Amino acid sequence: MHFCTAYVQIAGDRDQTVFRDFFTPVSWPEAELLRSIHGDESVHTVIPFVHVQQSPRDERTRLVLRYGKDYVDAAFGQGRGDRIEVDAVEADIAYGAVWKNPLTQLEETIPPEEPGASKPRNARGVFVKQTEAPL
Numbered sequence: 001m002h003f004c005t006a007y008v009q010i011a012g013d014r015d016q017t018v019f020r021d022f023f024t025p026v027s028w029p030e031a032e033l034l035r036s037i038h039g040d041e042s043v044h045t046v047i048p049f050v051h052v053q054q055s056p057r058d059e060r061t062r063l064v065l066r067y068g069k070d071y072v073d074a075a076f077g078q079g080r081g082d083r084i085e086v087d088a089v090e091a092d093i094a095y096g097a098v099w100k101n102p103l104t105q106l107e108e109t110i111p112p113e114e115p116g117a118s119k120p121r122n123a124r125g126v127f128v129k130q131t132e133a134p135l
Contacts, residue, residue, distance in 0.1 A: 001027055001028060001029075001051065001052055001053070001054040001059060001086035001087060002027070002028045002048035002049075002050065002051050002052075002086070002087055002088045002091050003025040003026070003027055003028075003048070003049065003050050003052065003099070003101075003102070004020075004025055004026055004027070004028060004031060004046045004047055004048045004049060004088070005019070005020060005021050005022065005025060005026075005045075005046075005047050005049060006019075006020045006026050006031055006034075006043055006044070006045060006046040006047070007019055007020075007043070007044050007045050008020060008026075008034055008038065008042060008043050009038060009039075009041075009042040009043075009044075010038060010042075011038055011039070011042075012038055012039040012041065012042045022049065022094070022097060022098070022099035022100070023099065023100040023107075024100070025049070025050075025099065025100075025102065026046075027054070027059060027062075027063075027086070027102070028046075028048060028085065028086055028087060028088050029056075029059055029060075029063065029076070029084045029085060029086055030063060031043050031046045032075060032076075032085075033063055033067060033071065033072065033075045033076070035075075036071065036074055036075035037067070037071055037075075047092070048088040048090070048091035048092070048093075049091070049092070049093060049094040049097065049099070049110075050093060050094065050097075050099060050110050051087070051091065051093065052101065052103060054086060054103065055086075056083075056084040056085075056086050059084055059086055060072060060076065060084055062102075062103070093110065093113070094110055095110055095111065095112050095113040096109065096110060096111075096112050097109070097110050098110075
């Protein structure tokens with residue numbers, strides 16, 4: 001699952017904009033949930049910067065604990081969480097950056113990129129996600 005930086009306009013009010021940075025990040029599905037709560041145009045400049053292991057079901061549980069079941073059901077429907085998309089299509093990982101992991105509540109450092117690791121980039125120079133082949 002990707003965690004992201006983002007701007008969130010509370011209740012769609014531009015004068016009440018909150019920047020969620022590396023120490024207060026939102027998960028990829030959390031950005032969608034915040035759009036559902038505050039309005040489609042209220043969450044913008046969502047930039048994925050780190051990938052962590054988290055299943056859709058576990059992320060749904062985390063979001064229910066934080067925002068409440070009614071909001072999560074309204075955004076993703078009722079169910080086991082399989083409708084939650086946890087990975088961004090594109091992500092520019094901030095290798096070496098320090099951030100606070102909301103899953104562990106600890107400050108962590110994103111490991112440096114492996115030397116010689118060649119990752120495809122799109123026309124804007126952003127890394128694009130590759131699916132890993134099963135072993």
